């Protein structure tokens with residue numbers, strides 16, 4: 001079972017809209033305040049990456065149910081330049097030390113599951129899931 | 134100018150008494166709430182080290198004035214076994230990762246100035262200062 | 267400075283207190299980022315929060331203010347942990363620089379020159395998992411079209427492996443014989459490794475001796491990942507298996523050798539286990555996958571093939587390699 | 600689990616709200632330590648705080664609860680920084696283990712056997728500043744009483760220096776000639792170093808060839824700290840100066856050599872600059888100090904002398920060495 005909705009990211013305001021969408025869904029699914037804030041932060045980070053590095057793209061939020069457990073899936077997709085060195089962007093301290101934000105390692109930590117696919121010149125697709133425990 | 138007072142450390146209650154003394158002096162000197170808490174934490178850590186590793190010793194609190202600036206000096210003195218490897222106890226993550234507390238690197242960070250003298254079999258003398266800015 | 271941050275905080279908090287909107291939370295969180303980058307401790311954040319609340323809502327019960335004092339006390343150790351992170355990041359940066367320098371030294375020490383041989387198109391890629399490569403390729407060649415290639419892998423990674431590898435290189439240098447056969451090369455290097463490193467370090471090695479005139483590759487292996495032979499005529503792959511113990515196990519080890527004659531568009535694909543032992547969420551990547559990747563670029567130059575195989579395997583493994591990666595293709599043209 | 604922590608928190612907070620005593624803050628701070636060690640994020644602390652306050656004081660204005668929600672949002676990035684610290688600590692621990700292992704590999708790779716020569720008492724000590732030694736001693740000897748000793752120092756410390764040293768060792772191994780004279784040895788190793796490492800890496804080296812039959816030491820130096828000669832007859836020390844460029848500067852470098860005949864109780868003291876360039880609070884330690892230390896143990900075996908010099912120099916420098924330390928004494932007996 002899944003149920004989806006999405007926000008196109010083009011301006012900084014769209015980041016806020018994506019956050020709002022994610023927070024609403026998280027709340028409806030029954031996530032607590034702290035987890036709502038974590039999910040929203042992850043969305044924020046992904047949307048901001050699209051806004052800053054890809055120019056435009058889409059954040060999609062899906063409700064998941066697997067083995068009777070509910071969860072939320074964030075999909076961040078863009079057709080930007082792609083990430084030349086994934087290992088580098090997944091490294092601790094690479095983006096955060098300059099105060100640039102949580103970065104992708106942050107998103108990975110905020111969520112339970114994290115997958116990234118990127119092709120140079122074609123774009124990037126990131127999927128992050130959090131389960132309701 | 135200096136003005137002192139001290140607490141003998143023998144039981145865990147004495148740690149609390151040393152904290153109280155330090156917090157009172159810090160407050161009187163005009164340190165804000167956060168700095169009061171930092172100074173108190175540093176005292177707590179030093180007193181706890183005496184209690185755990187030296188068995189007994191003394192925490193002394195002095196008021197300092199230098200070039201018109203007020204400050205607080207914590208002296209932690211014991212005649213315990215001394216520290217065999219100072220480089221090791223001053224290393225990050227050595228004491229903190231196990232949740233053992235801030236350790237000596239923590240005390241150093243909480244205060245402006247930190248000095249340690251230790252002799253095996255004779256004891257340890259630690260002095261830490263914080264200036265009122 | 268602190269005062270400026272405090273009044274910014276108050277302003278942002280006030281906006282949120284007026285209207286609990288996502289927009290105001292977003293602004294708050296961006297501000298928290300800035301605070302972290304300026305090394306503002308969490309206890310300072312609580313303290314600013316308390317001060318802002320006191321200015322905005324004077325009439326609160328004392329309980330509220332006490333509750334913030336308690337939180338400040340709770341956050342002191344969190345603040346210390348955060349400062350520790352700062353110094354760990356710095357130390358990591360220093361180590362990174364030392365490792366970079368060491369990796370350069372290693373690269374210069376171990377440099378080898380790809381031979382240019384009549385009728386052979388060579389593609390080569392060797393990517394270390396961390397800074398220092400524990401895989402190693404050594405070439406030797408002469409003007410008469412004889413060329414040797416050693417593909418080696420130290421069991422173990424990182425620094426210890428890298429140190430060990432310099433030994434293999436100096437062993438090959440001291441033989442200095444482009445016409446040597448695999449069984450001689452492998453037993454010589456085996457004796458050096460056995461003598462020079464402790465019992466827990468082993469090296470696997472594939473050695474291939476190619477003669478341009480006859481297009482014959484003679485090969486031997488010391489417990490190394492088997493090379494693959496691609497026959498253009500049938501479009502099929504076969505493993506080049508050959509017996510031999512890992513280097514460093516026993517000074518008495520002897521090595522088998524076999525030969526294969528390459529025809530036009532045939533390929534020999536040499537690799538380390540970092541190529542074949544990748545894992546995806548679905549399990550290990552098997553040789554079938556690698557063969558298919560090669561087939562997709564079968565008409566391209568050897569260098570394009572190795573790069574494509576690497577890129578695709580990285581993608582399949584979600585960028586999480588677990589070993590040094592070395593792939594060499596000899597393509598008869 | 601989380602619930603248990605929550606109710607503990609509420610209890611501790613409640614105590615503090617009843618009475619704002621130092622005792623209760625102490626309990627709270629000890630609890631915060633436990634929370635950190637269990638990886639509880641600061642946003643979780645705020646959330647527990649809010650929940651506890653809600654249970655303890657239902658009647659608070661909504662503003663208070665909103666204010667905590669805002670704090671939770673502010674703390675998310677702090678929580679991430681804390682998790683990053685955790686993984687940095689882990690990585691640091693891994694690196695430490697890797698360095699230890701690498702130091703072992705290096706020690707095994709570079710091991711050398713002290714020769715036993717008629718009429719010569721040898722003392723030797725080499726202590727690295729950090730994990731990896733950038734100083735190196737190499738011995739070669741035969742049954743006819745010929746022995747060579749190389750004392751080398753890579754300019755630079757740590758990892759890059761250690762990697763470079765393996766090259767010197769393999770160079771010496773490949774010469775494998777205990778009768779070789781310093782000028783040949785130094786020029787051979789010079790060419791290897793010059794060829795194999797980049798332009799920023801140099802090695803200083805002292806080479807001594809000793810013949811037991813004649814008691815003659817022939818020596819040369821590639822920009823290395825001069826050795827000292829002690830004459831038992833006069834009780835005086837003199838420097839054994841000899842010209843030669845650092846290894847790796849120019850492939851054309853040539854090396855001078857000189858010889859000295861050792862009489863009974865004469866000594867040759869070889870060292871790296873880590874011995875002579877120590878600093879005390881009063882300034883550099885000069886050779887005079889070292890000579891005096893040796894004189895104090897002049898009737899002891901060579902090994903006792905080197906150990907004594909080391910111990911005393913460490914004491915003088917307040918245990919803060921600034922370079923790798925290597926000292927060798929040849930004493931004619």
Ligand SMILES: [Mn+2]
Nearest residue numbers: 400420421422
């Ligand atoms: Mn390996």
Ligand SMILES: [Mn+2]
Nearest residue numbers: 419539540589
């Ligand atoms: Mn491998």
Ligand SMILES: [Mn+2]
Nearest residue numbers: 733753754755
């Ligand atoms: Mn050195």
Ligand SMILES: [Mn+2]
Nearest residue numbers: 752872873922
């Ligand atoms: Mn030196």
